[in-house]
Amino acid sequence: MNKGIIFDIKEFAINDGPGIRLTIFMKGCPLRCLWCHNPEGLSQKPQINYKTGCVTGVEYSVEQIFNRVRKFKDIFQLSGGGITFSGGEPLMQADFVYDVASNLTDIHKTLDTSGFCNSQIFKKMLSIFNLIYYDIKLVNDDLHQKFTGVSNKIILENLKILERSGVPYHIRIPLIPNITDTKDNLNDIKNLILSLENRPLRVDALPYNALAGGKYDSYNMEYPLKDINDVNNIENLKEFNQALTQNKIEIIGEEVKCLQKN
Amino acid sequence: MLAEKLEQIRNFTQERGYKIYRKSVTPSIRLICKKQHWNMARRTAMLLKFMCETEDPIVFRDEKIAFVRTNINIPEYFNSKDIKKEFHKTKYQFFEPFNNACLDWSILLKNGLQGQLEAVRALQQNSSKSERNYLDSVVISLEAVMQLADRYRIAANAAGNDFVAETISKVPKYGAKSFAEALQSIRFVHSMLYLCGHAHMGLGRFDQYMYPYYKADIASGNLTKEAAKSLIKEFFISLNRDTDLYFGVQQGDNGQSLMLGGCKPEDGTSAVNELTYMVLEVSRDLKLIDPKINLRIDSSTPDDLLELGCELTKCGLGFPQYSNDEVVIPALIKKGYSLEDARDYIVAACWEFIIPGKACEKVNLGAINFPYAVDSAFEKTLKRWGDFSIDNFEQNIAKNVKLQLKNLITKQQIKLLPSPLATAFFPYALNHKKDISVDSKYNNIGIHGAGSANAADAIVAIKTIYKEQGQEGLLNLYSAIRANFVGFEKLHDYLQNKLPKVGNADAVADKELKFLFDTFANASDELSTTRRKIRAGSGSAMYYVLLTNSDCNILEPKVKATADGKKDGEPLSTSLAPSHGIKVNGVLSVLKSYSVIDYSRIMNGGPITIELSPSVFNSDEGVKKLAQLIKYFVKLGNQQLQLNLLDANVLEDAIAHPEKYRNLIVRVWGWSGYFTELAPEYQKQVLSRHKYNL
Numbered sequence: 003m004n005k006g007i008i009f010d011i012k013e014f015a016i017n018d019g020p021g022i023r024l025t026i027f028m029k030g031c032p033l034r035c036l037w038c039h040n041p042e043g044l045s046q047k048p049q050i051n052y053k054t055g056c057v058t059g060v061e062y063s064v065e066q067i068f069n070r071v072r073k074f075k076d077i078f079q080l081s082g083g084g085i086t087f088s089g090g091e092p093l094m095q096a097d098f099v100y101d102v103a104s105n106l107t108d109i110h111k112t113l114d115t116s117g118f119c120n121s122q123i124f125k126k127m128l129s130i131f132n133l134i135y136y137d138i139k140l141v142n143d144d145l146h147q148k149f150t151g152v153s154n155k156i157i158l159e160n161l162k163i164l165e166r167s168g169v170p171y172h173i174r175i176p177l178i179p180n181i182t183d184t185k186d187n188l189n190d191i192k193n194l195i196l197s198l199e200n201r202p203l204r205v206d207a208l209p210y211n212a213l214a215g216g217k218y219d220s221y222n223m224e225y226p227l228k229d230i231n232d233v234n235n236i237e238n239l240k241e242f243n244q245a246l247t248q249n250k251i252e253i254i255g256e257e258v259k260c261l262q263k264n
Numbered sequence: 265m266l267a268e269k270l271e272q273i274r275n276f277t278q279e280r281g282y283k284i285y286r287k288s289v290t291p292s293i294r295l296i297c298k299k300q301h302w303n304m305a306r307r308t309a310m311l312l313k314f315m316c317e318t319e320d321p322i323v324f325r326d327e328k329i330a331f332v333r334t335n336i337n338i339p340e341y342f343n344s345k346d347i348k349k350e351f352h353k354t355k356y357q358f359f360e361p362f363n364n365a366c367l368d369w370s371i372l373l374k375n376g377l378q379g380q381l382e383a384v385r386a387l388q389q390n391s392s393k394s395e396r397n398y399l400d401s402v403v404i405s406l407e408a409v410m411q412l413a414d415r416y417r418i419a420a421n422a423a424g425n426d427f428v429a430e431t432i433s434k435v436p437k438y439g440a441k442s443f444a445e446a447l448q449s450i451r452f453v454h455s456m457l458y459l460c461g462h463a464h465m466g467l468g469r470f471d472q473y474m475y476p477y478y479k480a481d482i483a484s485g486n487l488t489k490e491a492a493k494s495l496i497k498e499f500f501i502s503l504n505r506d507t508d509l510y511f512g513v514q515q516g517d518n519g520q521s522l523m524l525g526g527c528k529p530e531d532g533t534s535a536v537n538e539l540t541y542m543v544l545e546v547s548r549d550l551k552l553i554d555p556k557i558n559l560r561i562d563s564s565t566p567d568d569l570l571e572l573g574c575e576l577t578k579c580g581l582g583f584p585q586y587s588n589d590e591v592v593i594p595a596l597i598k599k600g601y602s603l604e605d606a607r608d609y610i611v612a613a614c615w616e617f618i619i620p621g622k623a624c625e626k627v628n629l630g631a632i633n634f635p636y637a638v639d640s641a642f643e644k645t646l647k648r649w650g651d652f653s654i655d656n657f658e659q660n661i662a663k664n665v666k667l668q669l670k671n672l673i674t675k676q677q678i679k680l681l682p683s684p685l686a687t688a689f690f691p692y693a694l695n696h697k698k699d700i701s702v703d704s705k706y707n708n709i710g711i712h713g714a715g716s717a718n719a720a721d722a723i724v725a726i727k728t729i730y731k732e733q734g735q736e737g738l739l740n741l742y743s744a745i746r747a748n749f750v751g752f753e754k755l756h757d758y759l760q761n762k763l764p765k766v767g768n769a770d771a772v773a774d775k776e777l778k779f780l781f782d783t784f785a786n787a788s789d790e791l792s793t794t795r796r797k798i799r800a801g802s803g804s805a806m807y808y809v810l811l812t813n814s815d816c817n818i819l820e821p822k823v824k825a826t827a828d829g830k831k832d833g834e835p836l837s838t839s840l841a842p843s844h845g846i847k848v849n850g851v852l853s854v855l856k857s858y859s860v861i862d863y864s865r866i867m868n869g870g871p872i873t874i875e876l877s878p879s880v881f882n883s884d885e886g887v888k889k890l891a892q893l894i895k896y897f898v899k900l901g902n903q904q905l906q907l908n909l910l911d912a913n914v915l916e917d918a919i920a921h922p923e924k925y926r927n928l929i930v931r932v933w934g935w936s937g938y939f940t941e942l943a944p945e946y947q948k949q950v951l952s953r954h955k956y957n958l
Contacts, residue, residue, distance in 0.1 A: 013850025014893060016879075016886050022893060024852065073769055074852050080899060081892035254883075 021083025084110025368621025464519025516937020582931025767842025801868025
């Protein structure tokens with residue numbers, strides 16, 4: 003049986019899908035986004051958290067996760083919730099994720115992914131997940147390579163596969179000041195979304211959190227964006243949200259509200 | 265949002281502005297009482313009369329609900345000799361001021377003090393001399409309060425406050441005819457209880473007894489919803505005055521609990537009404553520590569009510585505290601409470617289920633120290649029986665729990681001092697012409713069960729080591745515990761981090777948790793009598809600190825380091841919460857773990873206590889999802905739940921800079937208080953809880 007390296011399991015995760023959810027954070031990611039707020043999810047190897055002295059990254063068997071999740075079937079049913087695979091990039095351990103998820107037949111499953119993965123594997127995943135959280139960061143490939151370390155070609159290809167699959171999905175955009183929240187990039191993303199035949203259920207533009215770099219210290223790592231101006235461009239975001247709403251695409255309202263307060 | 269005027273009143277209260285009116289009148293009235301050969305009931309009535317007479321009526325121009333306490337000292341009115349003479353005091357008898365009870369407020373609102381006074385007069389006909397004598401004390405008490413109210417009327421006129429002058433000319437003397445009169449009446453009489461030295465007096469099912477007045481005023485057009493809300497706000501603000509004078513273990517522990525929701529006693533249908541919602545909204549808007557809100561829920565509680573409760577949780581006040589009717593009511597019935605009374609339950613100062621206007625029971629006589637029971641059973645089994653056996657170990661735990669319980673009930677017979685004033689609102693006692701402190705419809709004793717998580721984890725540790733390393737391993741463990749783990753760091757790490765723990769929905773640990781509480785329930789049944797049953801509970805109260813503090817003088821045994829890895833001096837966890845310092849899977853697991861307890865027998869109350877990180881509320885979804893979590897709590901058949909919200913960083917900063925955090929509120933155990941007013945050991949316990957936010 004497959005084993006998976008997991009860096010956290012969160013019960014009662016609020017922002018990872020509908021209802022009450024249990025989120026499994028898979029360790030390891032092929033991307034190196036400069037703004038990553040889960041630095042312990044980058045490497046697949048176990049790491050020491052120097053603040054707590056504990057090891058982050060534990061190996062679990064499919065059965066262990068299966069048993070842990072099954073215990074909460076009642077709350078998932080009661081609240082319309084389920085489990086979410088996040089990371090890191092969960093599809094870096096696709097076999098493990100597939101084995102766990104395909105066994106949990108009557109539990110709602112969300113996949114939170116960068117979309118950077120072999121298309122055959124991605125298709126296989128779409129056959130078992132109920133909801134996909136799909137990240138779009140930068141449309142311009144040069145910039146994508148510069149800020150995430152990889153090309154977005156395969157990500158955009160998988161987006162096409164996703165929209166054609168009929169599996170419900172959200173598009174999530176991490177808004178990084180002067181990197182992804184620029185007028186050009188948000189305009190490109192808007193055009194990309196409007197070009198899709200099967201539109202996402204919702205578009206979540208996620209404001210930059212000033213605490214994003216908070217965990218690097220614990221792992222003796224340096225936050226690449228430590229000198230960043232932590233305020234998003236509200237004008238660009240408003241314009242973007244407006245364009246989407248005009249096209250009847252649902253957006254997260256509250257995130258914008260909280261930005262305006264600042 | 266608060267109107268400007270209310271904002272001013274609230275700030276005045278929070279800044280303790282009312283303190284400038286205080287004075288201290290302290291002549292002893294004991295000698296007068298002694299000369300007159302007055303008994304304790306009469307003495308208490310005379311004390312109230314004295315206190316009322318020495319009060320200076322203070323009415324502010326713009327307020328609608330009046331009363332501020334000015335005389336801060338309660339004079340001596342008896343001493344231990346007087347007690348001995350009246351009660352034939354035995355070695356193990358202790359006396360406490362009247363406490364942890366709740367009047368039938370609907371009687372006050374319906375009949376007023378005058379109505380009750382006439383009822384008492386009628387009762388005095390055809391009474392024996394001693395009964396007449398007792399009822400005289402009730403009369404004196406009622407008259408004293410009415411006289412002070414009359415002086416308040418004069419003061420209100422002088423202050424140019426026509427509103428208060430008008431209401432207080434009618435209440436509390438007569439039955440209330442409006443919503444405003446009802447609030448003023450309760451504020452006034454409730455304060456009188458504290459004025460004569462009583463403690464922890466509850467506010468009962470506020471949304472029930474106030475509803476008829478609300479409904480009538482709204483129907484007649486005399487009151488708008490907004491005006492009603494504003495009145496409740498003033499009423500709540502007034503409950504935050506004077507509280508530093510109230511007796512409690514720490515500031516804030518004053519027993520002003522208020523119950524909302526639940527079902528109707530007569531038919532069990534939902535009792536939720538507009539006021540249920542309104543009170544939660546008011547409490548959310550005010551963000552004050554009093555009154556402490558409790559909410560009775562079941563599987564049919566509307567989602568929007570739960571969500572409103574969660575919005576209040578979001579304020580970080582540490583309430584509402586939730587009780588599950590589907591579990592509590594059947595357990596009360598099983599213990600002998602009538603169906604109608606059980607459906608009318610509220611909580612005492614913290615979480616103990618009591619019946620308002622019917623009973624005055626000793627619901628917090630003491631606590632079982634579970635970690636001590638395990639520790640001493642371990643030592644005993646290891647030493648006395650050459651060969652350790654699991655059976656012997658378990659039997660010794662059960663024996664120790666029973667022994668502790670027996671000690672508590674025999675060596676600590678707590679009697680309440682009488683309360684003729686309160687008795688006027690306990691029809692059962694009044695009709696018997698006896699004081700409520702001696703003639704309660706129910707006479708049970710509540711005992712807390714403290715440190716259950718640590719104790720269950722310790723059993724797991726002992727059993728695991730026995731299984732893996734036999735007797736040798738246990739001897740090593742024993743040495744480690746007695747050395748407070750100094751020199752046994754590796755073993756300590758193993759105990760703390762590698763073993764199954766309560767709170768992680770792990771069947772191995774949860775089985776021991778259930779075992780401990782079953783043991784406690786068994787001992788309680790064995791030591792109960794028909795008249796006086798023992799109510800086993802799952803609360804910790806202040807015992808989470810006291811039981812590990814070798815300096816404090818209490819009847820309960822103390823415990824040092826324990827097999828679960830708790831070191832000497834470290835506090836136990838709160839009520840039902842995982843041991844401090846362990847890795848917890850999350851809130852779902854915690855709720856699941858605690859659902860193994862048989863709450864039909866563990867029924868004195870004591871909540872599952874969950875510390876949430878403020879980040880839960882970063883999005884609007886948080887409130888909705890937390891409401892779903894509460895539904896899950898009900899579905900699992902859990903009994904009581906307390907959700908607290910605070911950031912450990914904020915607490916640390918508040919310890920370093922108390923001046924910046926004067927209004928920072930935290931849940932301490934069954935009550936909320938200002939963090940900076942707590943003694944350091946309680947601050948430490950609260951902080952160590954919040955370090956493990958889920």
